[in-house]
Structures are given as structure tokens and as C-alpha cells.
Amino acid sequence: xxxxxxxxxxxxxxxxxxxxxxxxxxxxxxxxxxxxxxxxxxxxxxxxxxxxxxxxxxxxxxxxxxxxxxxxxxxxxxxxxxxxxxxxxxxxxxxxxxxxxxxxxxxxxxxxxxxxxxxxxxxxxxxxxxxxxxxxxxxxxxxxxxxxxxxxxxxxxxxxxxxxxxxxxxxxxxxxxxxxxxxxxxxxxxxxxxxxxxxxxxxxxxxxxxxxxxxxxxxxxxxxxxxxxxxxxxxxxxxxxxxxxxxxxxxxxxxxxxxxxxxxxxxxxxxxxxxxxxxxxxxxxxxxxxxxxxxxxxxxxxxxxxxxxxxxxxxxxxxxxxxxxxxxxxxxxxxxxxxxxxxxxxxxxxxxxxxxxxxxxxxxxxxxxxxxxxxxxxxxxxxxxxxxxxxxxxxxxxxxxxxxxxxxxxxxxxxxxxxxxxxxxxxxxxxxxx
Amino acid sequence: xxxxxxxxxxxxxxxxxxxxxxxxxxxxxxxxxxxxxxxxxxxxxxxxxxxxxxxxxxxxxxxxxxxxxxxxxxxxxxxxxxxxxxxxxxxxxxxxxxxxxxxxxxxxxxxxxxxxxxxxxxxxxxxxxxxxxxxxxxxxxxxxxxxxxxxxxxxxxxxxxxxxxxxxxxxxxxxxxxxxxxxxxxxxxxxxxxxxxxxxxxxxxxxxxxxxxxxxxxxxxxxxxxxxxxxxxxxxxxxxxxxxxxxxxxxxxxxxxxxxxxxxxxxxxxxxxxxxxxxxxxxxxxxxxxxxxxxxxxxxxxxxxxxxx
Ligand SMILES: [Zn+2]
Numbered sequence: 001x002x003x004x005x006x007x008x009x010x011x012x013x014x015x016x017x018x019x020x021x022x023x024x025x026x027x028x029x030x031x032x033x034x035x036x037x038x039x040x041x042x043x044x045x046x047x048x049x050x051x052x053x054x055x056x057x058x059x060x061x062x063x064x065x066x067x068x069x070x071x072x073x074x075x076x077x078x079x080x081x082x083x084x085x086x087x088x089x090x091x092x093x094x095x096x097x098x099x100x101x102x103x104x105x106x107x108x109x110x111x112x113x114x115x116x117x118x119x120x121x122x123x124x125x126x127x128x129x130x131x132x133x134x135x136x137x138x139x140x141x142x143x144x145x146x147x148x149x150x151x152x153x154x155x156x157x158x159x160x161x162x163x164x165x166x167x168x169x170x171x172x173x174x175x176x177x178x179x180x181x182x183x184x185x186x187x188x189x190x191x192x193x194x195x196x197x198x199x200x201x202x203x204x205x206x207x208x209x210x211x212x213x214x215x216x217x218x219x220x221x222x223x224x225x226x227x228x229x230x231x232x233x234x235x236x237x238x239x240x241x242x243x244x245x246x247x248x249x250x251x252x253x254x255x256x257x258x259x260x261x262x263x264x265x266x267x268x269x270x271x272x273x274x275x276x277x278x279x280x281x282x283x284x285x286x287x288x289x290x291x292x293x294x295x296x297x298x299x300x301x302x303x304x305x306x307x308x309x310x311x312x313x314x315x316x317x318x319x320x321x322x323x324x325x326x327x328x329x330x331x332x333x334x335x336x337x338x339x340x341x342x343x344x345x346x347x348x349x350x351x352x353x354x355x356x357x358x359x360x361x362x363x364x365x366x367x368x369x370x371x372x373x374x375x376x377x378x379x380x381x382x383x384x385x386x387x388x389x390x391x392x393x394x395x396x397x398x399x400x401x402x403x404x405x406x407x408x409x410x411x412x413x414x415x416x417x418x419x420x421x422x423x424x425x426x427x428x429x430x431x432x433x434x
Numbered sequence: 435x436x437x438x439x440x441x442x443x444x445x446x447x448x449x450x451x452x453x454x455x456x457x458x459x460x461x462x463x464x465x466x467x468x469x470x471x472x473x474x475x476x477x478x479x480x481x482x483x484x485x486x487x488x489x490x491x492x493x494x495x496x497x498x499x500x501x502x503x504x505x506x507x508x509x510x511x512x513x514x515x516x517x518x519x520x521x522x523x524x525x526x527x528x529x530x531x532x533x534x535x536x537x538x539x540x541x542x543x544x545x546x547x548x549x550x551x552x553x554x555x556x557x558x559x560x561x562x563x564x565x566x567x568x569x570x571x572x573x574x575x576x577x578x579x580x581x582x583x584x585x586x587x588x589x590x591x592x593x594x595x596x597x598x599x600x601x602x603x604x605x606x607x608x609x610x611x612x613x614x615x616x617x618x619x620x621x622x623x624x625x626x627x628x629x630x631x632x633x634x635x636x637x638x639x640x641x642x643x644x645x646x647x648x649x650x651x652x653x654x655x656x657x658x659x660x661x662x663x664x665x666x667x668x669x670x671x672x673x674x675x676x677x678x679x680x681x682x683x684x685x686x687x688x689x690x691x692x693x694x695x696x697x698x699x700x701x702x703x704x705x706x707x708x709x710x711x712x713x714x715x716x717x718x719x720x721x722x723x724x725x726x727x728x729x730x731x732x733x734x735x736x737x738x739x740x741x742x743x
Contacts, residue, residue: 192543197633203543203565203608206632273544318520319542321563 005424008038012047012384014374016350019048024380027423032376045428047384050417053354055087055381056334057361057370059150059179059257060233060305062326063089063120065111066104067096072310072401074108077330078117080308080400082426084330085383085416086118088362088370089308093125094155100125100136102144109146117426117434121365124148126167126178130156135167142174149366152179154233155280157215159185164219168228175366177255179231180219182240183281187211192321194267194282202270204320207282209237216240220247220254231364232256234307236281238291245300255364257305258292260329260336265289265406275316275323276404279309282325293340296356303361304340306333310402328402332393333357334385335412342413348387369422380423389415399432437557438734439546441568441612446589449616453576454586455733456726463500471732473740474503480533481507482524482549483560484540489700489724490560494537494569497731501740506533521545525552534739538562556738564603570699571609573730575617577719578654580726581695591618596648598624598680599658599707600669602631606699607658611639624648626680628669645680649689656697657682657708673706683709687717695719 009022014032021036022029058081064072074091081089091108093099099108105122112120124141128134130153141148151171158164158180167178188211193199195206216232220243223230232244235256247254261279266286269277277283295301309326316323337357341349354373362371372378391414393407419427426433435448444452463469479498483491491507498505510524521540528536535556538546543563550557561567578590595614601607601623614621615638622640623630634641642648649655660676670676677683682696690696696708696717704710713720 195632197636200631200633200637201608203563203605205564208632273547314520317522319540319545319548321542321544 006042007423008036008042008044009047009384010044012050012052014052015354016051016348022052022374024420024423027380029374029376029378029380032374045418049388050384050386051350052374053085053350053383053385054358054371054373055383055419055421056085056357057365057367058086058089058306058308058330058333059231059303059361059365060154061089061091061308061330062094062310063091063108064095064310066107068312070401071312071315074111074120075115076399076401077308077310078112078115078120079432080328080330080398082117082419082432083399083416083430084332085334085385085419086330087381087383087419087421088119088121088367089330090121090123090150090365092154093123093152094130098125098129099123100128100130102137102140105141105146105148106144117432118421119367119370121150121367122146122148123154123179124151126151126153126158127163132156132159132163135163135170138167138170138176139174142176149174149176150179150231150364151176152181152233154179154181157181157183157185161218161222165222165226168223168230169226172228177229177231177364179233180215181233182212182215182219184211184215187214191282192278193270194284196267196285198267198270202273204270209239209284212237212281213239213243216243220244220252223254224250224252228253230254234259234262234281234305235292235301236262236284236288238288241291241295241300245295248300255302255360256300257303258296258301259307260304260333261327261406262292263289263296263304263340264336269406273320275318275320276327276406278320278323278325279327280325296340297352303356303364304333304337305361306330308400310400311404313403316404326404328398328400328405330400331398332405332407332412334416335391335414338387338414339412381421383416383420384418386415386417387413391415435738437546437550438568438738439550439557439559440566441571441609441616443568444613444616446616449572449575449613450587450589452572452730452733452737453579455737456576456729457586459732459736460729470500470502472502473736474498474501477503477534477739478532479503479505479535479537479735480528481505482510482528482536482538483508484510484538484545485561487539487561490539493724493727494560494731496728498735500728501732501735503735521548522552525549529553535735558734558738561605563605565605566609567605568609568613569727569731569734570606571613572734573723573727574610574656574697574699575613576726576730577697577723578695581719582653582693589617590614593619593653594622594651595619595654595656596622596624596652597656597658598645598682600629600660600664601625601634601658602629603661603664604658610656611637622648622652624680626670629664645686646689649686650691652690653694654697655682655690655694659699659701660703660707662703677706681707681709682712684711687712687715690717697723699723
């Protein structure tokens with residue numbers, strides 16, 4: 001274990017509010033106040049002008065270990081996460097071997113703990129081998145050291161309605177949640193991009209909105225029927241937003257996430273045939289982006305989740321049809337949250353940012369040590385952001401092994417200056433501490 | 435123009451220029467015993483074929499050779515996947531060998547666009563997935579212009595062209611729609627709704643599900659190849675129902691005007707989308723299209739490479 005350190009952080013603005021000092025001791029926030037005076041020998045950090053947020057929590061990260069360590073490892077993914085302001089990430093189950101047993105989830109959790117830059121929380125597969133045939137040992141994963149609470153076959157939809165019903169029912173025993181990749185595979189065979197005028201023009205098979213919407217509608221009804229908790233991964237269409245809004249108005253226990261790229265980018269980018277823009281679900285139309293932004297602001301969509309999906313260069317530098325879908329996102333997500341949740345005058349809604357990037361993802365994932373806000377007695381897991389700085393994205397300089405960023409060359413607002421995980425800095429001066 | 439990736443790359447003037455050049459080339463070769471021009475001597479054209487298509491490859495090969503270019507045939511079918519050599523690696527290899535033009539045929543839409551980002555020479559799209567096949571559209575337009583009594587300098591203004599069949603999966607249809615619109619023709623697409631792409635309402639065409647209604651107004655009927663596996667994917671119920679509703683037989687040909695022509699990009703499914711007696715009739719331009727293909731591809735290579743020599 002790393003030795004606990006004691007810090008005095010001066011002049012930070014919690015959620016953009018008036019400056020305060022923070023005393024960090026024994027892994028928790030020991031005190032918050034104006035002009036705290038402490039012993040001279042403790043480490044001090046001048047945070048004047050910096051905004052303090054609870055450490056970010058990602059409900060949807062692909063770390064590729066075990067199986068594709070050439071694309072990403074738990075360590076490189078953790079570095080990217082820490083630099084992005086994260087203190088916890090949920091590692092998706094579609095690894096090789098699949099995270100569908102207590103053994104694999106404990107392995108992932110252990111490696112994450114050993115790296116020590118973020119809490120790596122494994123997501124357990126819903127079905128054995130992601131095959132969609134029978135339930136994986138959900139209870140054993142929940143009872144394991146990794147304490148899995150989020151289950152997903154992400155990358156693949158749990159298509160069988162009977163199996164989905166059983167999964168939703170079963171996880172009620174340990175307050176789990178099924179995170180569904182909503183895609184009716186029978187409507188998306190061979191799909192390469194959003195179905196519409198542009199897919200027709202480009203000769204790329206289309207992924208129609210209804211393939212996502214029909215599964216969301218079905219799953220909301222199933223969740224209502226069995227009284228369980230459903231989480232919808234990477235919502236991408238205006239129609240999906242309408243369905244989730246309806247389900248919430250009916251009291252159905254559904255939460256939803258949107259990715260940074262679906263909040264910012266549109267299908268037009270596919271016109272370059274550059275597979276860096278190929279992602280699943282695909283980039284949609286401007287109307288969808290507008291609906292997703294509005295839904296995030298009004299709470300219909302609960303959280304931003306990155307769907308960070310690093311790939312080896314050869315899996316992207318090829319023909320569009322052969323390229324693997326996905327983009328990296330951990331290091332840029334906060335910037336895009338800032339862009340999405342700012343008003344026309346540049347005023348940033350930091351409270352909403354904390355809600356959608358930390359508090360609600362931690363709540364959905366049942367993480368008690370994260371997403372608690374900056375309060376006395378809370379775990380000292382937080383991030384210091386300089387809203388006055390920006391970052392120009394250079395794929396070669398990412399901490400992730402993945403170079404597949406759609407933001408290359410873009411100047412994005414905000415910069416993570418420091419990240420603390422239970423009182424220990426994982427990032428200082430914009431650099432990973434170890 | 436550096437590349438020919440899409441029929442939409444051509445302005446009306448450029449499209450007419452290609453057709454005029456093809457006609458000039460044809461005239462200058464007419465009556466010659468040795469059908470060869472010295473125009474592209476010393477230039478290297480690579481036929482990079484990731485997908486089998488003997489007729490298209492031979493057509494491009496003949497076109498390049500008749501212009502005295504050195505031709506390399508690179509059949510890469512399956513190799514990008516099985517041997518692990520990527521399209522980019524291949525592109526860099528061709529670059530190093532000094533290819534002046536690469537003619538690419540590929541099953542993945544957009545591959546010629548990717549290739550054009552990695553090589554310095556000209557890239558000609560010889561068919562990419564379900565996207566485009568621009569030289570096919572040019573040879574079709576060339577055939578239409580000749581058969582309807584038009585000549586050098588003419589476009590296809592006012593010509594009524596009906597394209598019938600599997601538009602959804604047809605790169606020939608996509609390129610034809612774009613080029614025919616550029617050249618001023620009126621295009622009607624006829625197909626079952628399942629074989630029309632989403633968004634055709636925004637294309638510069640009319641859409642109909644009724645072949646019999648479209649035929650009397652057609653100067654040109656272009657039948658598209660229908661692949662039998664589409665039936666298994668439920669794009670239509672049975673072959674019999676398809677050919678009843680969308681096949682061209684002699685009875686339907688009777689509804690055409692006296693000068694109307696019948697086209698097909700080949701290879702045909704005789705008895706499916708087109709009846710044998712129709713394919714072999716005097717209205718059919720199918721054999722002519724093949725011959726015109728060589729002239730048009732000579733024109734394209736000449737304009738891409740010769741003009742800059
Ligand atoms: Zn997914």
C-alpha cells in the first residue's frame with residue numbers, strides 16, 4: 001500500500017463556487033474552510049483558479065486486458081483515466097477470456113489495484129462467453145473481491161427477451177444492474193454507419209435507429225414487469241431519448257448514458273471513409289446530437305460514459321468495413337462535458353458536470369467510495385481542473401495505447417491539473433505521478 | 435482531376451470531355467491493324483484487384499495496353515485479410531514501384547478513397563463494394579449517346595433512363611444516377627421497396643415500384659443483376675415473383691417505344707432479370723457496352739495520365 005500523505009490544497013473552487021482550502025488527511029477530506037492554517041511541514045498545493053470536482057467515474061471503459069494487451073493494458077488505460085480526471089473506471093467484460101467468472105473479474109480488479117492509479121471496477125458479463133445463451137455466474141462475481149454490480153455483454157446485445165428478463169430479475173438479489181448494449185442484431189447485419197441518406201450515398205450498410213429504439217422499448221417494459229434496474233449504454237438517437245423520457249415518467253427504474261462522441265460528432269464524418277469515425281452505435285445526425293445534449297441537461301440521460309475503446313493501429317488504418325468500431329475517450333471526456341454543459345456566454349454548469357461524470361455514475365455502479373462530492377469526511381478522491389487552459393489533441397501523446405481519437409488537432413477546453421485518489425495524487429501538474 | 439473515385443467527381447464539361455475523348459480514340463483506331471497508341475509509353479498502370487472480376491480487369495488491362503502503358507496485374511483477393519498485409523502496406527509498395535495509376539477493385543466501399551490518401555499516383559475506382567463504379571457509368575453514358583444519335587459535344591439532356599432492380603446493392607446504379615444527372619438525363623429507379631436504399635427520395639431521380647408503368651416513357655431501360663442470395667435474405671419472396679414483377683421479357687419490351695434500348699452491365703442472370711430473347715435482341719446493347727468499356731477506360735487513363743505528361 002502507498003503511504004498516506006497529508007495535503008493542504010489552497011484556494012480551489014468546489015464545483016466552481018467560491019474559493020476554499022482543503023485539508024486532506026488519511027485518505028479523506030479532513031476539513032474544508034477559508035484560510036486553513038496547518039503545520040508548516042505538510043505538502044501544499046496552490047489551486048488558485050482551479051475548479052474542484054469529485055473524481056470522475058466511468059461506467060463504460062474498455063481496457064482490453066486480458067487478451068489484447070497490444071491495444072491497451074489496465075496500466076495504460078489507468079494512466080489515461082487518471083489524466084482525464086477519473087478515480088474509478090468500470091472495465092467492460094468483452095475481454096479474452098471474457099470476464100464472466102469470479103476468477104477473471106478478480107484478476108482484473110487485482111491488476112487495477114496493483115497499478116493503483118484508479119479503482120478498476122470490473123463489469124461482469126451477463127451471459128457466458130457473451131454468447132447470449134445462458135446466464136454467467138452473476139452471483140459469484142457479485143460476491144467476489146471485485147464486488148461486481150454492473151453486468152453487461154457490451155459490444156453485443158442480450159437479444160433473447162426471456163434471457164434478458166431473467167438477468168434483470170436475478171441481479172435484484174444483490175442490487176445489480178444490467179447495462180444493455182441496445183442493438184437488435186437482426187436489424188444491423190453488416191451495418192457500417194448510421195442508416196440514412198448518407199449511408200445510401202456512401203454504399204455502407206446502414207445501422208437504423210429503430211434497432212436501438214426497439215430494444216430500449218422492450219427492455220424498459222421488461223424492467224417494469226420484473227421491477228428491476230436497467231441501464232442503457234451509449235444512447236445515440238433522438239427516438240431513444242423519447243423512449244427513456246417516457247419510461248422515467250412511468251416510474252420505470254431506468255438510467256442511461258451518452259458518450260462524449262455522440263454529444264459532439266455527426267455521421268457526416270464518415271464521408272472521409274476514415275475508420276477513426278467508425279463506432280458502435282454509429283455517429284448519428286445533427287438532430288440526434290441536439291436531442292442527446294438536451295436529454296443530458298434535463299436529466300433524461302443520467303450520465304456521460306466514455307465507451308473508451310482503444311484499438312491497435314492496424315485495426316483502424318485499413319478499409320472502413322474491416323476496421324474495428326470504437327474511439328478512445330478517457331482523456332477528452334471532461335472537456336466535452338464542459339463544451340456540452342456550458343451556456344452561450346461560456347459559463348460552465350459545474351454542478352451538472354459533477355452529477356453526470358461522477359455522482360450519478362457512482363450511484364448507478366453502487367460505488368460507495370466515489371462520487372460523494374467535496375465534503376468533510378468524504379474520501380479524498382477528487383480532481384482539480386483549470387477551465388482557463390485548453391488541450392490540443394495529439395494522438396501521439398495520449399497516455400492510452402489507442403491512437404484512435406476522432407479529436408486529433410482539435411483544441412478542447414479545460415485541463416486536468418491534478419487528480420487525487422483517496423488522498424494520494426495520481427496526477428500532479430498534468431502528469432501522472434508514477 | 436487527379437483521381438476518378440466517384441462519378442460525382444466529374445463536372446458536366448469533364449463528363450462530356452471523357453465521352454468525346456473516347457470517341458476520338460475510337461475514331462483514330464478505326465481501320466487500324468495494330469490497335470495501339472503511343473500515348474502512355476513509359477507509364478505504369480497497376481490493376482489492383484481485391485475482388486474477382488475478369489471482365490473489368492481485362493477491360494482496364496486492354497485499355498492501358500492500347501495506350502502503350504506498362505501494366506501490372508496485382509490480384510490481391512483475400513490477401514489483405516489472410517496474409518496480414520494491409521491495403522496501406524500494399525499502397526506503399528506500389529508507391530515505391532513508381533505506379534503512375536492504380537486501378538482498384540475492392541469489396542469494401544470507400545477503399546479507393548483510402549488508397550488515394552496513401553499513394554501519389556492517380557487512383558481509378560473500378561468498383562468498390564456497394565458504393566460506385568464510375569467507369570461503368572461512363573461506358574453506359576457513351577453507349578446511350580451513340581445509340582440515341584448524339585455525337586461529340588453532346589450530353590444526354592432529356593433522355594429518359596429507367597434503371598431496374600437491385601439498386602440497394604448496386605454500385606453501377608449509384609454511379610449511373612450521379613453521372614446521368616450530371617449529363618441532364620431523367621432517371622427513374624424501379625425496384626421492390628426492399629431493394630431501394632434509404633434516402634432515395636433525396637436522390638435526383640424518380641422512384642417507382644411499377645415496371646409496367648415506367649416502360650412506355652423510357653428511352654433506355656437498364657436492367658441490374660439480381661443476386662440469388664438476396665432472396666434468402668428476404669429482399670423478395672421467390673425468384674419467380676421477382677421476374678414476374680421486375681423481369682424484362684418480350685411482352686414488356688413490346689411496351690417500349692420503337693427506338694428504346696435495353697442495357698445490362700453484366701453478367702446477366704438470363705431468365706431472372708432479363709429474358710434470353712431480350713438479351714439477344716437488336717435492342718440490346720450488352721455486347722456493345724463491353725466494347726465501349728475499353729474506349730472509355732482508355733479515355734479516362736489518357737485524361738488522368740496523358741494530359742500531365
Ligand atoms: Zn456498446
